[in-house]
Amino acid sequence: MTASRDDRRAPAVAAAGHRAAAAAVTGPSLSVDGRSLAASPDVRAIPEATVARLATYLRVLTNGDETPIGTVSSDELALAAGVNSATLRKDLSFLGSNGIRGVGYDVATLVERLSRTLGLTEHRPVALIGLGNLGQALAGYGGFASRGFRIAALIDVDPNRVGTVVRGLRVRHLDEFPAVVAECRIAIAVLAVPAAAAQEVCDRVVACGVSSILNFAPAVVSVPGHVDVRKVDLAAELQILSFHEHRKNGALASGMVRA
Amino acid sequence: MTASRDDRRAPAVAAAGHRAAAAAVTGPSLSVDGRSLAASPDVRAIPEATVARLATYLRVLTNGDETPIGTVSSDELALAAGVNSATLRKDLSFLGSNGIRGVGYDVATLVERLSRTLGLTEHRPVALIGLGNLGQALAGYGGFASRGFRIAALIDVDPNRVGTVVRGLRVRHLDEFPAVVAECRIAIAVLAVPAAAAQEVCDRVVACGVSSILNFAPAVVSVPGHVDVRKVDLAAELQILSFHEHRKNGALASGMVRA
DNA sequence: TAGATTGTTAATCGATTAACAATC
DNA sequence: TAGATTGTTAATCGATTAACAATC
Numbered sequence: 001m002t003a004s005r006d007d008r009r010a011p012a013v014a015a016a017g018h019r020a021a022a023a024a025v026t027g028p029s030l031s032v033d034g035r036s037l038a039a040s041p042d043v044r045a046i047p048e049a050t051v052a053r054l055a056t057y058l059r060v061l062t063n064g065d066e067t068p069i070g071t072v073s074s075d076e077l078a079l080a081a082g083v084n085s086a087t088l089r090k091d092l093s094f095l096g097s098n099g100i101r102g103v104g105y106d107v108a109t110l111v112e113r114l115s116r117t118l119g120l121t122e123h124r125p126v127a128l129i130g131l132g133n134l135g136q137a138l139a140g141y142g143g144f145a146s147r148g149f150r151i152a153a154l155i156d157v158d159p160n161r162v163g164t165v166v167r168g169l170r171v172r173h174l175d176e177f178p179a180v181v182a183e184c185r186i187a188i189a190v191l192a193v194p195a196a197a198a199q200e201v202c203d204r205v206v207a208c209g210v211s212s213i214l215n216f217a218p219a220v221v222s223v224p225g226h227v228d229v230r231k232v233d234l235a236a237e238l239q240i241l242s243f244h245e246h247r248k249n250g251a252l253a254s255g256m257v258r259a
Numbered sequence: 260m261t262a263s264r265d266d267r268r269a270p271a272v273a274a275a276g277h278r279a280a281a282a283a284v285t286g287p288s289l290s291v292d293g294r295s296l297a298a299s300p301d302v303r304a305i306p307e308a309t310v311a312r313l314a315t316y317l318r319v320l321t322n323g324d325e326t327p328i329g330t331v332s333s334d335e336l337a338l339a340a341g342v343n344s345a346t347l348r349k350d351l352s353f354l355g356s357n358g359i360r361g362v363g364y365d366v367a368t369l370v371e372r373l374s375r376t377l378g379l380t381e382h383r384p385v386a387l388i389g390l391g392n393l394g395q396a397l398a399g400y401g402g403f404a405s406r407g408f409r410i411a412a413l414i415d416v417d418p419n420r421v422g423t424v425v426r427g428l429r430v431r432h433l434d435e436f437p438a439v440v441a442e443c444r445i446a447i448a449v450l451a452v453p454a455a456a457a458q459e460v461c462d463r464v465v466a467c468g469v470s471s472i473l474n475f476a477p478a479v480v481s482v483p484g485h486v487d488v489r490k491v492d493l494a495a496e497l498q499i500l501s502f503h504e505h506r507k508n509g510a511l512a513s514g515m516v517r518a
Numbered sequence: 519t520a521g522a523t524t525g526t527t528a529a530t531c532g533a534t535t536a537a538c539a540a541t542c
Numbered sequence: 543t544a545g546a547t548t549g550t551t552a553a554t555c556g557a558t559t560a561a562c563a564a565t566c
Binding site: 051081138141195214226235248 | 305310311313314315317318319322339340341376377378379383385392393395396397399400401402403405406407408446447449454470471472473477478479481485487489491492493494495496497498499500501502503504505506507508
Binding site: 073074075086089090092093097099100101102103104105 | 524
């Protein structure tokens with residue numbers, strides 16, 4: 001029961017990197033690429049829980065077949081997003097907010113504002129690393145392109161996979177990753193590799209300059225402080241549901257059915 | 260911008276169902292299946308954040324090739340799990356805890372305790388609904404079996420898929436789901452269907468008695484209060500990373516490189 | 519104006535963690 | 543005993559939400 005430790009690294013606890021980074025960034029409002037400040041709201045002070053919901057609001061506003069015109073009230077949008085309407089209004093207020101009292105929010109403006117805040121004004125190139133079972137599915141997942149991402153590179157180390165073409169992209173070896181990052185301007189990588197390989201692959205990916213990682217491997221990975229890691233642990237999700245099933249059944253068995 | 264509403268249903272906000280249910284369950288400690296109370300700790304008061312971490316602790320303790328014998332200190336396990344050691348000790352104390360001061364936790368006892376708390380003492384049968392791109396991958400995902408779950412049924416509605424055999428299981432039609440739930444004793448379903456179908460499929464699944472759902476469809480689903488829904492939104496995960504990338508680059512551009 | 523809805527305040531709640539007494 | 547480590551307390555922090563003044 002030991003784990004290698006390295007002073008340059010911090011365990012990738014959810015959002016730990018964000019907090020540290022957020023605390024380090026201070027000063028006046030930003031001007032990015034010369035864009036007007038009105039359209040580029042100050043992005044520093046947004047809570048982590050709010051950021052996650054912004055993605056939901058954007059999805060709800062753009063998913064529907066309904067034309068994205070007209071206005072929406074906080075009650076309507078909150079209901080559709082499954083959150084409290086006060087939470088929604090507070091979330092949007094972090095964007096500098098542009099609702100109109102008595103009327104609601106202009107949908108087109110809101111979509112633009114949300115997209116810009118989430119950094120989705122152009123499609124972000126993403127590298128997918130590991131083309132096993134799950135990786136192959138992610139390579140073909142249609143839900144990325146419509147929401148701001150382009151899978152720009154496929155990477156593996158298995159000689160049986162490297163060189164094959166998956167979904168129109170040639171699978172390249174991890175050894176080529178430094179070149180791939182430069183070519184495709186990769187900043188985000190999706191890790192779908194075996195748990196045992198996760199830390200090593202992660203190290204190599206970070207060494208190439210990638211600073212955001214979505215990790216599907218059921219393993220804790222350590223990364224330097226400037227790197228963000230988000231983790232999706234599918235079995236853990238089921239275990240959490242299992243816990244609640246267990247609790248429901250336990251309460252049932254002792255109090256309501258038997259005994 | 261409207262959403263259908265139903266008095267029997269509540270929006271499936273994360274853990275909303277849990278809180279309501281937890282408040283409803285009161286009374287003395289439980290006795291389940293006649294097992295001793297010492298081995299079946301009171302499971303009611305465990306915070307949601309703790310439950311999620313219990314799954315991580317269990318994975319860290321059982322994943323390694325290291326023999327699961329001996330003891331582990333809170334510092335060691337916390338480091339391996341990427342959490343603060345005080346958090347870990349507090350989490351374990353909710354299980355009635357059995358650490359030994361000056362020594363640590365007996366690994367075998369802890370694994371047993373965690374498994375039992377999460378309801379994983381026997382493999383839970385899970386139904387996988389939707390065998391598109393992602394569903395096929397989940398059907399073959401090796402990470403479920405080793406962590407307490409068995410994919411016991413595959414369901415779809417596409418005539419081209421129904422009747423085919425995937426990973427040794429015959430794909431059955433959603434119309435057969437009531438029978439499948441009874442046969443396989445399904446309590447947990449994984450939804451990997453298109454967003455547009457999510458609510459309807461969810462309704463039918465809940466009507467068959469399933470009370471826990473892991474939803475991969477990028478859609479908010481409404482369920483009755485006794486049903487737990489957890490959501491995995493892959494594109495949203497990337498959007499959250501994108502937000503932080505955007506912020507990092509913005510700060511870099513204005514303060515450190517240009518200007 | 520009257521009705522509607524935002525943006526914000528303040529109270530509450532839940533989660534995190536440093537510190538340390540208890541105790542092996 | 544001395545050293546080590548747990549279990550718990552209490553302070554802090556972040557997130558949620560009811561309520562309502564502001565204002566369209």
